[in-house]
Amino acid sequence: MYEKLTSPSQGTKITFKDGKPIVPDDPIIPFIRGDGTGVDIWPATEKVIDAAVSAAYGGKRQINWFKVYAGDEACDKYGTYQYLPEDTLKAIKEYGIAIKGPLTTPVGGGIRSLNVALRQIFNLYACVRPCRYYAGTPSPHKSPEKLDVIVYRENTEDIYLGIEWRQGSEIADKLINILNTDLIPATAEHGKKQIPLDSGIGIKPISKTGSQRLVRRAIQHALRLPQSKQQVTLVHKGNIMKYTEGAFRDWGYELATTEFRAECITERESWILSNQEANPELTIEANARKIDPGYDALTPEKQQQICQEVKQVLEQIWDTHGHGQWQNKVMVNDRIADSIFQQIQTRPDEYSILATMNLNGDYLSDAAAAIVGGLGMSPGANIGDNCAIFEATHGTAPKHAGLDRINPGSVILSGVMMLEYMGWQEAADLIQQGLGSAIALGQVTYDLARLMAPPVEPPLKCSEFAQAIINNFS
Numbered sequence: 001m002y003e004k005l006t007s008p009s010q011g012t013k014i015t016f017k018d019g020k021p022i023v024p025d026d027p028i029i030p031f032i033r034g035d036g037t038g039v040d041i042w043p044a045t046e047k048v049i050d051a052a053v054s055a056a057y058g059g060k061r062q063i064n065w066f067k068v069y070a071g072d073e074a075c076d077k078y079g080t081y082q083y084l085p086e087d088t089l090k091a092i093k094e095y096g097i098a099i100k101g102p103l104t105t106p107v108g109g110g111i112r113s114l115n116v117a118l119r120q121i122f123n124l125y126a127c128v129r130p131c132r133y134y135a136g137t138p139s140p141h142k143s144p145e146k147l148d149v150i151v152y153r154e155n156t157e158d159i160y161l162g163i164e165w166r167q168g169s170e171i172a173d174k175l176i177n178i179l180n181t182d183l184i185p186a187t188a189e190h191g192k193k194q195i196p197l198d199s200g201i202g203i204k205p206i207s208k209t210g211s212q213r214l215v216r217r218a219i220q221h222a223l224r225l226p227q228s229k230q231q232v233t234l235v236h237k238g239n240i241m242k243y244t245e246g247a248f249r250d251w252g253y254e255l256a257t258t259e260f261r262a263e264c265i266t267e268r269e270s271w272i273l274s275n276q277e278a279n280p281e282l283t284i285e286a287n288a289r290k291i292d293p294g295y296d297a298l299t300p301e302k303q304q305q306i307c308q309e310v311k312q313v314l315e316q317i318w319d320t321h322g323h324g325q326w327q328n329k330v331m332v333n334d335r336i337a338d339s340i341f342q343q344i345q346t347r348p349d350e351y352s353i354l355a356t357m358n359l360n361g362d363y364l365s366d367a368a369a370a371i372v373g374g375l376g377m378s379p380g381a382n383i384g385d386n387c388a389i390f391e392a393t394h395g396t397a398p399k400h401a402g403l404d405r406i407n408p409g410s411v412i413l414s415g416v417m418m419l420e421y422m423g424w425q426e427a428a429d430l431i432q433q434g435l436g437s438a439i440a441l442g443q444v445t446y447d448l449a450r451l452m453a454p455p456v457e458p459p460l461k462c463s464e465f466a467q468a469i470i471n472n473f474s
């Protein structure tokens with residue numbers, strides 16, 4: 001069935017039912033080692049996961065690893081330009097859950113991202129990147145422990161769809177011509193705008209389906225969190241990109257207030273209800289004035305709209321969400337993207353799940369990781385309805401490749417997410433606890449060692465950190 005692979009002789013397939021994995025005690029799990037520092041990180045990760053499974057289940061459970069190829073290693077095995085062989089896709093499709101190291105993407109030309117391709121091919125529409133602090137981790141931030149957020153990033157569309165045309169190409173020129181002469185002038189709001197003739201062109205599709213399935217997963221996740229963390233923030237730059245990023249926000253609210261009406265409250269609704277609770281005699285207009293401080297400067301039409309909003313909220317959800325009941329619901333709010341980058345630093349404890357489109361989530365997950373120890377501590381999962389691939393937030397870090405020095409923490413913690421997804425919580429807990437204890441004891445790789453005061457000298461190697469995690473299981 002495979003061209004150049006042989007499935008492990010032992011082990012059983014993971015299957016999916018209603019979007020959830022059914023995991024046998026001896027699952028076969030494909031892994032991609034990854035380019036660059038993948039050579040260091042993957043062996044460390046495999047060793048830690050195997051040790052945790054063995055310690056947690058004493059041989060009753062075991063992962064049967066299946067090596068599959070992508071990136072440079074795939075070209076070595078399958079031939080020039082065979083970066084993502086059919087064999088690899090078949091194996092992931094067959095076994096359902098996979099884990100990978102980072103893969104290189106050239107800048108400005110060359111192949112498109114293999115990482116993004118895997119997410120799109122398997123429809124892994126939710127990229128889940130938790131950023132939480134392990135005690136003792138050095139941080140440039142004063143109170144890193146206050147950050148405990150999960151970036152829920154839409155993973156299949158936005159500009160990552162990769163529909164773009166190079167400056168000067170025939171199609172780019174043709175498109176610019178059509179846009180400048182026919183399409184832009186046809187829409188009054190664009191005025192006399194024109195696209196500069198020497199532009200490259202990229203397309204940014206944001207669909208209602210893609211946005212809502214991501215927000216749905218984010219809300220479902222929020223419902224599993226303790227009440228104080230039951231919050232989903234829709235992150236967007238909708239003031240500028242009204243019909244893509246602005247629409248993402250609107251579709252997010254629409255989903256929250258229809259499909260999850262009983263479970264959710266929006267921030268504005270919570271203001272209206274709490275104003276009414278504080279003063280039952282409040283008129284509609286007085287309530288409107290409180291939720292929109294600039295109310296008196298607004299046009300009469302706009303004022304009327306806000307009064308209508310207040311009236312509707314009180315009519316529709318006062319019985320179910322009023323009298324403080326809204327405090328036990330999932331809070332859905334939104335923040336403009338640039339502002340959230342400063343908010344996670346200045347008011348980190350006010351946020352929980354950050355639901356984003358693809359590009360914003362890419363940026364935000366690195367920025368949030370920096371607060372809790374950096375890219376060596378930033379795991380991730382790409383989740384769909386019938387498949388999941390686990391991978392770190394970081395890339396190949398090529399300057400550290402093959403030196404046995406890089407921090408394997410992110411891929412190891414991605415392994416923790418995989419174990420949790422499989423329902424193997426005991427093994428996941430052991431790793432988290434071992435990693436937390438190793439860090440607390442100052443047993444860390446160079447990236448954390450250099451930030452510690454005084455700096456830890458010498459830092460642990462990548463392989464030694466893996467062993468330190470195992471030594472600290474208890």
Ligand SMILES: NC(=O)C1=CN([C@@H]2O[C@H](COP(=O)(O)OP(=O)(O)OC[C@H]3O[C@@H](n4cnc5c(N)ncnc54)[C@H](OP(=O)(O)O)[C@@H]3O)[C@@H](O)[C@H]2O)C=CC1
Binds near residue numbers: 391
């Ligand atoms: N999902 C994926 O596979 C991804 C792939 N990439 C690809 O990776 C390649 C390199 O990208 P680049 O922009 O350099 O970003 P990287 O994330 O690979 O590395 C940037 C810097 O971050 C720090 N860093 C990264 N990983 C770790 C780690 N495990 N432990 C400690 N520090 C770490 C290092 O900083 P310092 O040297 O200061 O210690 C490193 O030099 C590109 O081809 C890019 O496209 C990028 C992101 C994701």
Ligand SMILES: O=C(O)CCC(=O)C(=O)O
Binds near residue numbers: 115
């Ligand atoms: O695929 C790549 O090369 C980069 C992807 C990336 O930065 C990410 O997913 O966070």
Ligand SMILES: [Mg+2]
Binds near residue numbers: 393
């Ligand atoms: Mg990134």
